[in-house]
Amino acid sequence: EPEVTQxxxxxxxxxxxxxxxxxxxxxxxLYFYWYRQILGQKVEFLVSFYNxxxxxxxxxxxxxFSVERPDGSNFTLKIRSTKLEDSxxxxxxxxxxxxxxxxxxxxxxxxxx
Amino acid sequence: xxxxxxxxxxxxxxxxEDVTLDCVYETRDTTYYLFWYKQPxxxxxxxxxxxNSFDEQNEISGxxxxxxxxxxxxxxxxxxxxxxxxxxxxxCALSEAGAGGTSYGKLTFGQGTILxxxx
Numbered sequence: 001e002p003e004v005t006q007x008x009x010x011x012x013x014x015x016x017x018x019x020x021x022x023x024x025x026x027x028x029x030l031y032f033y034w035y036r037q038i039l040g041q042k043v044e045f046l047v048s049f050y051n052x053x054x055x056x057x058x059x060x061x062x063x064x065f066s067v068e069r070p071d072g073s074n075f076t077l078k079i080r081s082t083k084l085e086d087s088x089x090x091x092x093x094x095x096x097x098x099x100x101x102x103x104x105x106x107x108x109x110x111x112x113x
Numbered sequence: 114x115x116x117x118x119x120x121x122x123x124x125x126x127x128x129x130e131d132v133t134l135d136c137v138y139e140t141r142d143t144t145y146y147l148f149w150y151k152q153p154x155x156x157x158x159x160x161x162x163x164x165n166s167f168d169e170q171n172e173i174s175g176x177x178x179x180x181x182x183x184x185x186x187x188x189x190x191x192x193x194x195x196x197x198x199x200x201x202x203x204x205c206a207l208s209e210a211g212a213g214g215t216s217y218g219k220l221t222f223g224q225g226t227i228l229x230x231x232x
Binding site for chain 1: 150155156157158159160163204206218219220221222223224225
């Protein structure tokens with residue numbers, strides 16, 4: 001069964017460092033998303049991406065965040081200068097059409113020290 | 114702005130009991146979608162169901178059933194004859210159409226309900 005894969009599964013970084021989280025969406029999907037879940041809290045929308053551009057972003061997704069689909073298969077989330085409060089599980093998701101039936105990856109846990 | 118409330122933080126049942134997870138939502142849109150996702154201990158989010166705002170028919174899928182009531186803005190989820198493998202965090206979520214119907218992938222999640230099924 002096709003699935004969304006994310007790497008790394010866990011990354012530990014120092015505050016102020018740049019982090020790139022990688023995702024391989026399901027191959028025929030057209031819409032891509034990043035969500036995050038701070039430990040014990042709700043899952044929050046960060047950004048959606050379609051046709052090689054951001055289609056929507058939340059207030060969490062500030063200038064420190066960026067997304068890219070560099071090669072037609074990977075979908076990356078970059079955090080330029082990490083803060084302690086960026087510690088969370090980051091979920092990548094993809095969908096074939098924009099109806100909210102998102103397929104999520106297993107998440108990348110980011111720990112900022 | 115939309116909001117999803119799952120008032121039950123944790124529920125604990127014994128295997129074979131039926132359990133209902135509550136979800137109440139707020140939205141100003143007339144067109145929206147409602148969802149349930151399951152997050153097992155392994156951490157991924159597993160899609161369970163999507164319902165659009167025009168379809169209030171209840172749905173049953175095996176041991177799972179969903180009751181959508183627009184009058185009370187609720188979308189409750191019942192597991193019949195629960196099993197240990199049902200133990201997980203369950204999230205209710207809402208998406209609104211937004212401008213030009215483009216925002217369906219932007220989900221607003223509830224806080225989640227931790228379900229523990231004991232043998």
